Structure formats: structure tokens, C-alpha cells
Amino acid sequence: MVDLSVNLAGMIMDNPVVPASGTFGFGKEFKDFYDINMLGSFSFKGTTKEERFGNPTPRIAECTSGMINAVGLQNPGVHHVVEHELVEMKEYFHKRVIANVSGFSVDDYAYTCELLDKEEQVGILEVNVSCPNVHGGGMSFGTSAAAAAEVTKAVKAVTHKPVFIKLSPNVTDIAEIALACEEAGADGICLINTLLGMRIDINKRQPVIANKMGGFSGDAVFPVAVRMVYQVSKACSIPVMGCGGVSSARDVIEMMMAGATAVQVGAANLVNPYACKDIIEALPIECEKLGIVKISDIIGVID
Amino acid sequence: MVDLSVNLAGMIMDNPVVPASGTFGFGKEFKDFYDINMLGSFSFKGTTKEERFGNPTPRIAECTSGMINAVGLQNPGVHHVVEHELVEMKEYFHKRVIANVSGFSVDDYAYTCELLDKEEQVGILEVNVSCPNVHGGGMSFGTSAAAAAEVTKAVKAVTHKPVFIKLSPNVTDIAEIALACEEAGADGICLINTLLGMRIDINKRQPVIANKMGGFSGDAVFPVAVRMVYQVSKACSIPVMGCGGVSSARDVIEMMMAGATAVQVGAANLVNPYACKDIIEALPIECEKLGIVKISDIIGVID
Amino acid sequence: MYKENIYKICENKPLTESVFKMVLTGDTKYITAPGQFINIKLEGKFLRRPISVCDCDENTITILYKVVGEGTKQMSEMQVGESLDILTGLGNGFSITECRKPLLIGGGVGVPPLYMLCKRLVENGASPTVILGFNTKDEVFYEDEFRSLGVNTLVTTVDGSYGIKGFVTDAFTDGYDYFYTCGPMPMFKAIEAKAKTSGQYSFEERMGCGFGACMGCSCKTKYANKRICKDGPVLFREEIVW
Amino acid sequence: MYKENIYKICENKPLTESVFKMVLTGDTKYITAPGQFINIKLEGKFLRRPISVCDCDENTITILYKVVGEGTKQMSEMQVGESLDILTGLGNGFSITECRKPLLIGGGVGVPPLYMLCKRLVENGASPTVILGFNTKDEVFYEDEFRSLGVNTLVTTVDGSYGIKGFVTDAFTDGYDYFYTCGPMPMFKAIEAKAKTSGQYSFEERMGCGFGACMGCSCKTKYANKRICKDGPVLFREEIVW
Ligand SMILES: Cc1cc2nc3c(=O)[nH]c(=O)nc-3n(C[C@H](O)[C@H](O)[C@H](O)COP(=O)(O)OP(=O)(O)OC[C@H]3O[C@@H](n4cnc5c(N)ncnc54)[C@H](O)[C@@H]3O)c2cc1C
Ligand SMILES: Cc1cc2nc3c(=O)[nH]c(=O)nc-3n(C[C@H](O)[C@H](O)[C@H](O)COP(=O)(O)OP(=O)(O)OC[C@H]3O[C@@H](n4cnc5c(N)ncnc54)[C@H](O)[C@@H]3O)c2cc1C
Ligand SMILES: Cc1cc2nc3c(=O)[nH]c(=O)nc-3n(C[C@H](O)[C@H](O)[C@H](O)COP(=O)(O)O)c2cc1C
Ligand SMILES: Cc1cc2nc3c(=O)[nH]c(=O)nc-3n(C[C@H](O)[C@H](O)[C@H](O)COP(=O)(O)O)c2cc1C
Ligand code: FES
Ligand code: FES
Numbered sequence A, B: 001m002v003d004l005s006v007n008l009a010g011m012i013m014d015n016p017v018v019p020a021s022g023t024f025g026f027g028k029e030f031k032d033f034y035d036i037n038m039l040g041s042f043s044f045k046g047t048t049k050e051e052r053f054g055n056p057t058p059r060i061a062e063c064t065s066g067m068i069n070a071v072g073l074q075n076p077g078v079h080h081v082v083e084h085e086l087v088e089m090k091e092y093f094h095k096r097v098i099a100n101v102s103g104f105s106v107d108d109y110a111y112t113c114e115l116l117d118k119e120e121q122v123g124i125l126e127v128n129v130s131c132p133n134v135h136g137g138g139m140s141f142g143t144s145a146a147a148a149a150e151v152t153k154a155v156k157a158v159t160h161k162p163v164f165i166k167l168s169p170n171v172t173d174i175a176e177i178a179l180a181c182e183e184a185g186a187d188g189i190c191l192i193n194t195l196l197g198m199r200i201d202i203n204k205r206q207p208v209i210a211n212k213m214g215g216f217s218g219d220a221v222f223p224v225a226v227r228m229v230y231q232v233s234k235a236c237s238i239p240v241m242g243c244g245g246v247s248s249a250r251d252v253i254e255m256m257m258a259g260a261t262a263v264q265v266g267a268a269n270l271v272n273p274y275a276c277k278d279i280i281e282a283l284p285i286e287c288e289k290l291g292i293v294k295i296s297d298i299i300g301v302i303d
Numbered sequence C, D: 001m002y003k004e005n006i007y008k009i010c011e012n013k014p015l016t017e018s019v020f021k022m023v024l025t026g027d028t029k030y031i032t033a034p035g036q037f038i039n040i041k042l043e044g045k046f047l048r049r050p051i052s053v054c055d056c057d058e059n060t061i062t063i064l065y066k067v068v069g070e071g072t073k074q075m076s077e078m079q080v081g082e083s084l085d086i087l088t089g090l091g092n093g094f095s096i097t098e099c100r101k102p103l104l105i106g107g108g109v110g111v112p113p114l115y116m117l118c119k120r121l122v123e124n125g126a127s128p129t130v131i132l133g134f135n136t137k138d139e140v141f142y143e144d145e146f147r148s149l150g151v152n153t154l155v156t157t158v159d160g161s162y163g164i165k166g167f168v169t170d171a172f173t174d175g176y177d178y179f180y181t182c183g184p185m186p187m188f189k190a191i192e193a194k195a196k197t198s199g200q201y202s203f204e205e206r207m208g209c210g211f212g213a214c215m216g217c218s219c220k221t222k223y224a225n226k227r228i229c230k231d232g233p234v235l236f237r238e239e240i241v242w
Helices: A078-092 A106-117 A138-143 A145-156 A174-183 A219-235 A249-258 A275-289 B078-092 B106-117 B138-143 B145-156 B174-183 B219-235 B249-258 B275-289 C070-076 C112-123 C143-147 C185-194 D070-076 D112-123 D143-147 D185-194
Strands: A006-008 A011-013 A017-019 A060-063 A066-069 A097-101 A122-128 A163-166 A188-191 A195-198 A213-217 A240-243 A260-265 B006-008 B011-013 B017-019 B060-063 B066-069 B097-101 B122-128 B163-166 B188-191 B195-198 B213-217 B240-243 B260-265 C003-014 C019-025 C037-041 C049-052 C060-066 C083-090 C102-107 C129-134 C152-157 C178-182 C199-202 C218-220 C225-227 C234-236 D003-014 D019-025 D037-041 D049-052 D060-066 D083-090 D102-107 D129-134 D152-157 D178-182 D199-202 D218-220 D225-227 D234-236
Touching (some): A017 A275, A066 A219, A066 B219, A188 A219, A213 A219, A219 B195, A240 A249, A260 A275, B078 B097, B097 B106, B106 B122, B106 B145, B138 B145, B145 B174, B174 B188, B188 B219, B213 B219, B249 B275, B260 B275, C003 C070, C049 C112, C060 C112, C102 C112, C112 C143, C112 C178, D049 D060, D049 D112, D178 D185, D185 D199
Parallel strands (some): A122 A163, A188 A240, B163 B188, B240 B260, C102 C178, C178 C199, D102 D129, D129 D152
Antiparallel strands (some): A006 A011, A060 A066, B006 B011, B066 B213, C019 C060, C037 C049, C199 C234, C218 C225, D003 D019, D199 D234
16 A cells, blocks of 8 residues: 655645646536545636636647647636635535635735635645736746745735745746745745747737737646756755646656655646546556655655 | 748858757768758757867656757867868768857857857857756856857957857746847847756656756747747847757748747757758648748748 | 547548548437537647537437648548547537527538537427538538438538528528527628527637636626636527627 | 668567567668667657667568567557658677677677677677576576577576576686677676676667767767767777776
8 A cells, every 4th residue: 555645734635636726627627527535635726816807719729748828817706716616615625725826916915815814625825926828917926036025925924824836937047936935934836837838820820829928838848847846846945836747647756756745737637637536546556666655755855 | 932041140041941959960960861951051069169078878868749968068179170070061061051159158159159250161150058958157148148148249259250149948038138149249049949857767766867957859849939939039130040849841830930030950850860851841832831932921920 | 517438430531622521439428419519639639629519329429520730630540440539528519499490500610510400400390491601512511411301401602613602691591580500700790790580609719628627718708708618619699799 | 871761560579578579571771780779769759769680681670679668668569560660770780700709698688689699690600609697587588599590598597597597797608709798787897897808898878869960878988989879889898988
């Protein structure tokens, strides 16, 4: 029997597998495919102070081994999330969930997190300072150490729950930004969000995505994600939630060896709705092959 | 008949296809596969002031739709290149070549470029400020606008040949760095070099690459490259040589629509030694399908 | 409800130069309404390809697809006996209303979902008139199949090389009491300008998942934001924001 | 010289639990020396997989490969009749020297290239002794094939379950006048410590291209930097820097 449990900043999880924000909605669409209570937890679709429709369509482009999305944080707003989504969720998900939060100002973040702080179901606040799909906000916080730290401080001031800052990979020095968040009180770092990418429809001579650019993710980005998880976990002493291009149990193991305490699965859920189920079922088998008896033993084993 | 010719900062090329530095050596290994005079030009393996062995092996790791390399600028030194490689090359390549140059100090770059400036065969100097595989130099010039500009100025002072600065994608704001190079006198920008990536051998519990991290390239990085070519070509008025994940004629067309005047093909040459030949032969066919009669018409057609 | 499963190709042949018919065998119980779609995983492609159900029975699904890019090209090269990983039963599908004389208007590859719809309407006692719009004679497909359902079938071609010359709207007959349509946006606009009754439109959008999880395919309607893949692809005329 | 071409699988069967024999038909004229390798493109894998030529004639190439990862797993699942895109004739190969009684020492999947070498040496009038080293009895392969060449063939197993118990060096016979070896690094180190004559070692390295273009496989020798793929995989004892 392989022990798959991990302790993520105080939240004990049965296994390290967590569907990534924006690829799992509020879990509703997946509960018809399998019992999502088998998940370690899941990160729900990023919410904001106000309701948002997001960007014009097309919002999706295909890439080799990946995809671009430019959803632009479509969500019903945090009030609706608290009053409806979380209430409904109680019926089909009985573990604590990770609340993914975005904002357009420091106050936005604080406002939204303060509301979610009161929700018992929320185990971790995942503060997204890295969405590439919203103008004049979002990502800019994630591309500056000072701004990321400011958001961290503001959020920490309004919540007792563990706060993970979700960082953008579109930066020169990811470790510097992560360290700034740690120093500002963050309890963990989640990375990576999407790489900024673009595709062009050469028949129509226009970008595939209405918004021109969007967030690139999927298998293709895995080596960048592993590298950043490694860099950040070596630089920081707070736990790292790894994300980016994970689609198999072996990917989960690789990312944990790079330094991740838990591992998120994003775009893979969209193509294979059973992705997380498949991974969780394969994990003990792959661990056994590799002589891993307790998965938490391998976190950051790479020098 | 489709007109494939392009004018790259004064160098007229029969077609926009250019094997990327480090993936084509000095052309010797490819001339047995096909007549490399069909190429627009090619960028030879990056050279430095002194001979370099490069990094320890393993230097290569496989990724989904891509690879990581950590060659570390192995090359026989610019003197050997000038005295032997270029002399030999005269026999099998009769067009002007692109000289890729790296350095560990501003003086290094100037020294190497000054020597190459005297070589008639060299059509363009491609100054690599972005190699992720060498410590204490190389990439650091490419991650700061000021440093990249300084290198540009130093090189421009010693040569009359067009100077292209080859930029790193591992930065927060690629347009800012490109603009700084333009203002410092660069005649063009080449991008992208490799993304910093990492893979772990989960059986051995160690990084696949002896140097731990390396440069990630191949099909997987194409959307990032298209995005950066687009951003830089919109920000700058000097020509852009696009590179990153190109493996087909349609990729070439997409990158040109994004703003590239010429397009480099890197890792694809390693897997399919005929990659550039295949692309050049397919280009007129794909152009015709798309109603393109003169390929230079599509450069930067995307708003 | 929707489900992922493996389907075997038992037929795959061209109907025109670029439109193919593929028949798949496997579990069909999740397909509950005409106008639903399936989402096909293809080797080497990241995203699945959404294709409407043209017809289905206890253990076969028929789709008609046009080769427009790499994915559909790949499909056209697959052999009988090969397998595909498919999500079925996606989307709301058309609502069978109590209409008597509905118009079914299909343009190009908007035609396929109307076939199963037509069957259901006929079963329901309605007498549909079907209008199939194409650019030119060589592109016409499924005319005979509709005729064998015993319904009045009109074909239009833009260049007049077959049937009625012009657009689908040029074939509009009087006396219809409802309409159903699937096809390109310019056709929708023309229909919206001309149609005198209530009706349903089936939309297309680039999709990330096809089952409502990613918000990739959202659109605004008069009453709420909807996902084309889950709350659509069929929208009622009354709710659409043009 | 080397060349890319398409080869058809005409045999693909397990020799042991994890070692497979594959016979390919196609153009073999670029294979000019024993110890050369081929580089195989696999569907869905970015880099090619380098595998030594075990044997070859006018139109077939035989390789023996061990399933160690995804690529070789995929190869093991391929069917007779399927095709592979392969670069052949890569590497320098072994030099046939004027030795009379060479030792050929192979460890695990280092065994394959020695087979064609052994043939050539015999043709050249030499009387090789072959030492094949494995961990255990179940892993032994190609013993009979070597014997049918009429050469003295010794097998060692680490656990003593078959042949001589121990390492290949425990089977060293006296009187050899040269050696050729291919296998894992610890075996090389043991041979280097024990061998009394000149000889050739065939190395492995992770490769980007396999034909000398990328500098992915470089190593230092006493006289120059060499590329394992192009200037190797075979190096002379005298030039190697351990
Ligand atoms: C609900 C729905 C039902 C459909 N039913 C049919 C049908 O019955 N017959 C038919 O021929 N076509 C149908 N289509 C269109 C079909 O999905 C596309 O033609 C197909 O995805 C093109 O794939 P490709 O790889 O050949 O093209 P590429 O252009 O190479 O595809 C690149 C990406 O764009 C997406 N894409 C391209 N065109 C479209 C499009 N028109 N709509 C949505 N995504 C697109 C692809 O799915 C893929 O992700 C339907 C689309 C939707 C949304
Ligand atoms: C010149 C040469 C000759 C070889 N001859 C044989 C042979 O005859 N029989 C045999 O079984 N094996 C041979 N090998 C080893 C063989 O190349 C690897 O076992 C194989 O590439 C593993 O691929 P994989 O996808 O199964 O493993 P993975 O670990 O999934 O491969 C990942 C990447 O690492 C590379 N890789 C993994 N192991 C090795 C290795 N040992 N050497 C080089 N690259 C590696 C792969 O090529 C691939 O790029 C040879 C290697 C070289 C360099
Ligand atoms: C359709 C889509 C929507 C996303 N929405 C969000 C979001 O709302 N908040 C967020 O922090 N990340 C969002 N992401 C990013 C993912 O959570 C994840 O960080 C990224 O996709 C990389 O993981 P992957 O390669 O496994 O997809 C979204 C990604 C996708 C594909
Ligand atoms: C093996 C290898 C060696 C490389 N060496 C160099 C180099 O010496 N100088 C340089 O500017 N870029 C070098 N590069 C980067 C490529 O020129 C190119 O910018 C990058 O690989 C992206 O293109 P691709 O995705 O088509 O490979 C190298 C790339 C590879 C794969
Ligand atoms: S395609 Fe994902 S929600 Fe519609
Ligand atoms: S593998 Fe490319 S030079 Fe040897």
C-alpha cells in the first residue's frame, strides 16, 4: 500500500492531485463522469468581486500538445459563488476546496478573499496574480515582485486560511517574485499559470483568438513548469503547488521530485474528463514500480 | 509562380527559410542529405572568442513535442571558424551565411564580431544574448534591456554588416528589450532562443541534463514564439527573424504573418534532416492555396 | 448526460469532394436528442473535434463532416475497423415543439443535424419542408436521404448549377409554423431577417472541452450567459442576441 | 554516409521478457561497418531512438532492443507490416583490425553490435572468443546465434544462474590479442582495469540528432573533442579519457 497523502500548508489531502482552476468549473460537469471526492481537492474557477462575462469568442485555439485560452475570468462574481455555487457544492464534494481568486486592484483581492475566508468549505485561498487574459490588471501583479507582495499582504490581513499566490511564468525571475510573496506572508506558491501565446488563422489572416493573445497550457508547457517549480521550491521554504502540462501519474511524480507538495492538472481535464481519476488510480502503481512507499518522501528529492 | 524572396535588412534571400544556429553546425552534416544552397541562408553554430567544450553530458532531454539541450556553446573558437570552417564552407555553400556570436563580456562580443566583420561570406551578424546554458554570462545580457543595448552598441561600433540581436524568451517584457536594441542601433531582432526548461529522470531521481536545466525548443514552443514575434514586430521598426517551433511551411507562413521577415528552423532539423528542404519545397504550394503570390506581402499582415 | 467511450468505424466514405460520411458503432445511449454533438479525440491533436450527430440508432452513430483542416483530413484518412475515443451526448439538441409544418434550413455542413431532427419531427406527426443550401451542384449531399423520409426537400445553390438559384431564403415557402436551422452566420442573418415564426438556431463555437467546464464557448443571450457546448448549441430565436 | 528512409517491420518478437528482436526490410547500403547504429522516428516522440545494427544483409536490418521506456515500449507493440522512418548508417562502427584472437565482450544490450562484428571478424579469418554478460539466466539472449558462427562463446551471469558466475571479466581467457566491447560503464571500467591489449569501446550517449549536427553527444578524448554519434560510438582504448 502506497501512502499518497500529503500535507499542503496544513490541509491534509488523501492524494496530491488537484484539478487546476478554470478547467474544472465548480466540479459540476465532472461529477457525472466520476465521483470527484476521490480528488485531493480541487481549485474552482477563478472568481472576482463582480460578475464577469469575460472576453469575446473565439476564446480557444489549438496548439501542438496544448491549447490557448482567453476566457478572461468569466465567473458569476464572488457573492454568487458563496451563495449558490458553494452551497450546491456541499452536496457533491465533501472535502475542502481551493478558492481561486482574481482582482483588478489590491482592494478587489482583499474584498473577495475576506468573503471567502468565512466559508468553511474553503481550505486554501489561491490568489491568482497571473491571469494573462485581462487588461489593466490581473497579470501585472504577477510580473512585479513588489505588486505580488502587496497583494499577498492585503489578502493575509483579511484571512486566517492558508494563502497560496499563483504566479505567472511570463517573467524573467520567478524565484525573486516567489520570495517576495513568501516574505510578505504567503503560505505557499502555486505555479505555473499559462504562458502568453498566440496563434494565427492563416486562411483568414487574423489571430485565432478574438483577444489576439491568450494563455498557453497543456503537455507542451511541462518542462517550463518543472523548471519553475524546481527554482521556486529551492528558493523558498513555503510549499509549492505545481501546475502546468501534467497529464499522467509519472508527470505528477516528476513535479513532486522537482519540489511540489501537491500537483494541479489543468488542460488535461478538458480533453480527457477522466484525467484526474486516471492519474489517481495510476499513482500507486507507478509509485510501486519506483519503490516509493510514501509519496511525500519524494517532494523535492532533486538537489 | 510564387515569389519567395525576402529582403532581410539588405540581404536578399531566395526564400525566408534559415536553419537556426546550433541545429545545423556549419552545414557539413546536411550537405550529404541535400544541396543546402537551396536555403535562404543559414545561421552557423554560435561561436565565441575562445574555444569551448561546453557542458558535461547528458546534454539532451526529450520532451513532449520538443527537446531540451544544454550544449553550452561548444565551438572551436572564432579564430578556428574564420580560418577553417568558413574556408571549407566556401566549397559547399555559395550564399552569404549568418554568423551567430556569443560572449561572456561586452568586449568578447566586440572582439568576435570585429573578426567576423572581415569575412565576405558573412551576410549578417546574429548576436546571441540569450543562451541559457552558460553561467555568468550569455543569457544575462538578454534579460536586461540596458545590457542588451550595451552589447548592441559595442558590436555596431566594430562592424558595417547588419547586426541582429537574438533575444531570450525568458523575460517579462520582450518588446522593451527589443526596443532598447533598436535604439542602440540594431538592424534586426532574432527571436526566440530557447525557453529555460527542466526534466527529471524519475527512475534515477536526478535531472536528465547534467547541467540540471537547459534550453527547451521544438514544436511545443511555437505559440510563445509567434506571440513574441508579433509583439516585437509591432513595437519595433527593424525586421524580425522569427524562430521557435517551426517545422512546416504553414508554420513559416504563420510566423511571417505575425511579423517575421525571415524564419529560422531549429530543432526540427535534428529530427528530420530534410526539414528545411521539405519546407522550402512545400512553401510555394501552401502559398498558392492561400492566394499568396509574393511571400513578402504577408509579413506582419496581422493587425 | 454525456460519456466517453471507444467507437469503431464501420463506414467512412466521401459524399462530395470534401464532405465525408462516417458511421461509428458503440454505445449510443447518451444521445438523447437530435442536434446534439459528439467530440472526437484524434491521434496527435490536443483538442477534440466537435461534430453533430446526423443520425443514430441502438448501436450506430452517423456523422457527416467536411474536411477543412488537419483534424478532419486525418478523419477522412481513417480506415474501417479503426477506433476513435469519443465523448457522446453533448449539448442540448433541438427541442421537438408541437409544430405541424416546420421549415428545416441547413447550409453546408449545417445540414447533418437536421437529418435526425427531421426523422423525429416526422415521427411526431409533423410535415417538415427541408431547404438545403449549397454553393454549387458538386457540393450537394443528403438530398436523397431527406427525400426518403418523405418530406418536401428543396435544394438551393448560389450559382444556380442545381435546384433553386440563390440562398436558402430564396426557397422559403409560405405556411410554415416554425423553423429549425443550422449553418453559417451569414445564412442565420438572412433567416433572421426573413423568418416570420419562432424557431431554433444551432450555433458553432471553438471549444475547449465541449461539456461545459472551461467557459471557452460562452455567449450572451437576452436572459443569461450560456455555453454553446452545454446550454447550446441550440438557442431559441427569442433569446438570441445578434 | 547516412540516409533517411522508410523500413517495413518483417519480424518483431521477444527474445527475453524485455529484449526484442526486430527485422526491418529496406535500403541497407548506407550501413558500411559493424557497430554502426540506426536512429528510429516513433509516432508521438520528438527525438529519434538510436539502436545498434545487430546484423544486416542486402535488404534487411536486424536490431535487438530492450524495453526501458516509452519509446522502446511502443516499438515492442508494433506489428509486422508496419513502417518506420529511420536514419541508417550512423556512426563510425568498429574498425576491423588485423587481430587473430580478439575478445568480444558484450554486456546486456551491448551484445547486439558484436554480432555483426563477430561475423566480419570471422570472415576476415580471425577466431574470436565471445563473452556475453547478463544479470541472470532469464536475461540471456543470442548465445546460440553466436555459437552458430562457430566461435567460442562464454556466458556470464551475475547471480550464477547460468554459465560462469560473475562479471564478464571473470570469463577473460588468456591469449587474446585484441578486444572489442559494448555495454554499461561499470563493465567498461572493469575491462579497462583488466585488459592487457589494445581494443575498442562502443559508447552510448543521449542524442539530439545522431548525425553530428547538434553537439549533444560530445566527449573529450586525449586528442580532440569527439561526437559519440558521428566520430563514435566506437573509440579506441588509446584515446579514451576515463
Ligand atoms: C457543435 C458543433 C457541431 C459541428 N458539427 C459539424 C458537422 O456535423 N460537420 C462538420 O463538418 N463540421 C461540424 N462542426 C465544425 C467542426 O467542428 C470543424 O470543422 C472541425 O473541428 C475542424 O477541425 P480541423 O482539425 O479539420 O480544422 P482545424 O482548423 O485544423 O482545427 C483547429 C481547431 O479549431 C477548431 N475548429 C475549426 N473550425 C471549427 C468550427 N467551425 N467550429 C468549431 N471549432 C472549429 C477545431 O476543432 C480545432 O480545435 C461542428 C462544430 C460545432 C461546434
Ligand atoms: C549508439 C547507441 C546504440 C544503442 N544501441 C542499442 C541497442 O542495440 N539495443 C538497445 O536496447 N538499446 C540501445 N541503445 C540504447 C537506446 O537508445 C535506449 O534504450 C532508447 O533510446 C530508450 O528509449 P525509450 O524511449 O524507451 O526510453 P526513454 O527513457 O523514455 O527515452 C527518453 C529519451 O532518452 C533517450 N535515452 C534513454 N536511454 C538512453 C540510452 N541508454 N542511450 C541513449 N539515449 C537514451 C531516448 O533516446 C529518448 O530520447 C543504444 C544507444 C546508443 C546511443
Ligand atoms: C480554460 C482555462 C481557464 C483557466 N482559468 C483560470 C482561472 O480562472 N484562474 C487561474 O488561476 N488559472 C486559470 N487557468 C490556468 C490553469 O489553472 C493552469 O494554471 C494552467 O492551465 C496550466 O496548467 P495546464 O498546463 O495543466 O493546463 C485556466 C486554464 C485554462 C486552460
Ligand atoms: C542543440 C541546440 C543548440 C543550439 N545552439 C545555439 C547557439 O549556439 N546559438 C544560438 O543563438 N542559439 C542556439 N540554439 C537555439 C536555436 O537556434 C533556436 O533559437 C531555438 O532552438 C528555438 O528554435 P526551435 O524551436 O526551432 O528549435 C540551439 C538550439 C538547439 C536545439
Ligand atoms: S467548450 Fe468548454 S465550456 Fe463550452
Ligand atoms: S547527437 Fe547531435 S551531434 Fe551527436
